[in-house]
Amino acid sequence: MPKIVNHDQRRLELVDATWRIIARLGIESATMREIALEAGFANGALKPYFPTKDDLLTFAFGHVFNRTNERIAEVTAGQAGLAALRAFCVEVLPLDEERINEARIVIPFWQKAINDPGKARIHRDSMEQWLAAMRQYLAEARHAGAVTTAVNDAALAGQLLNLLLGAQIAAALAPEGQVELGLNEQLEGFLTLLGC
Amino acid sequence: MPKIVNHDQRRLELVDATWRIIARLGIESATMREIALEAGFANGALKPYFPTKDDLLTFAFGHVFNRTNERIAEVTAGQAGLAALRAFCVEVLPLDEERINEARIVIPFWQKAINDPGKARIHRDSMEQWLAAMRQYLAEARHAGAVTTAVNDAALAGQLLNLLLGAQIAAALAPEGQVELGLNEQLEGFLTLLGC
DNA sequence: CCGTATTCTCTACAAGTATAGAAAATAAAG
């Protein structure tokens, strides 16, 4: 009888529009009106799919996290040890335009999370998962003799995670055209340090 | 004849109130009204000292940077090499309540800097200065034999800087009571890696 | 072509924002 839309798919469309607005204009410009416009709708059309703005933003942030994790899963599939660790880090580092955009989105997320325990929780859970994966890869690499340092794996994983997070900031605040921040060299350098 | 106030000092008072609001309630709550209230004034009293809100925020962020740099200068005075590098990092790491509050302030700053070239510039200039200092300490340490790794100093300084920035995020998003994030162990671990 | 359930547009509204500026309060000199 009437027009039928796939609600889940529509939600993804709206999240995508939100993503583009934040990447292009910043989170301050991500108003309901602007997002609706970007998605090709009028102001009130979002409500049936996201009752409030916070619902939309939380869903959007979660989606970016999920997409990153899916990419990581693809890239590390069938890998182990140092190779897996390298693939993991390369996938998270903001080395191309798309991932620099992700950095421009995750920083506003962090800012919101500072005063929103629910969002802080989302971040911590993801990071705990990343840390566990990195510790696993480090243990494998140590077993294979590629990691010989006396520094324990938990500390190494923490260093590497913080390095990855810091890289997001460097990339998001770099001037427009600049692409080379030496992040690849930093990663390779760190992996070199492990084998001492 | 009339009441005379020291404008520079008043500006610092207002910046201090701003700082407290952001640390306690988040940047979203840092409205002109709230800041004026915190400083003990009425809404319009800020204008003679800061014509616009952006002036106030830019000045406030700059002040936090300056204060951190002063603390760094104190702590590294008369030191060199690995000792200076350690002191530098310990001073930046969010290891106590005051520096965790600074992390809660610098993250909103980063978020604003994403779409504000002037603020991004402030950040980059400070970071460039920090990197130069770290490279200097690394060179000294290498000369003294405390750094022997084949990884070059620029990459090492970059790693360490990103580690420090990432630590700000971890600290700002940690749950209320949690103080121990293993940051000290990460720092000592990194310094250990240098001597391989 | 018609009816109908769904979807979308549009207008409205209440709340909160930065900012401007007139008026009142203030404190020190004479």
Next chain:
DNA sequence: CTTTATTTTCTATACTTGTAGAGAATACGG
């Protein structure tokens, strides 16, 4: 105490925001 330059309060304004909901538009089954 009076005067006066400065400081502060207070009210007003223009604007933006999220949200609500009535009505129009839509597309499909009959």
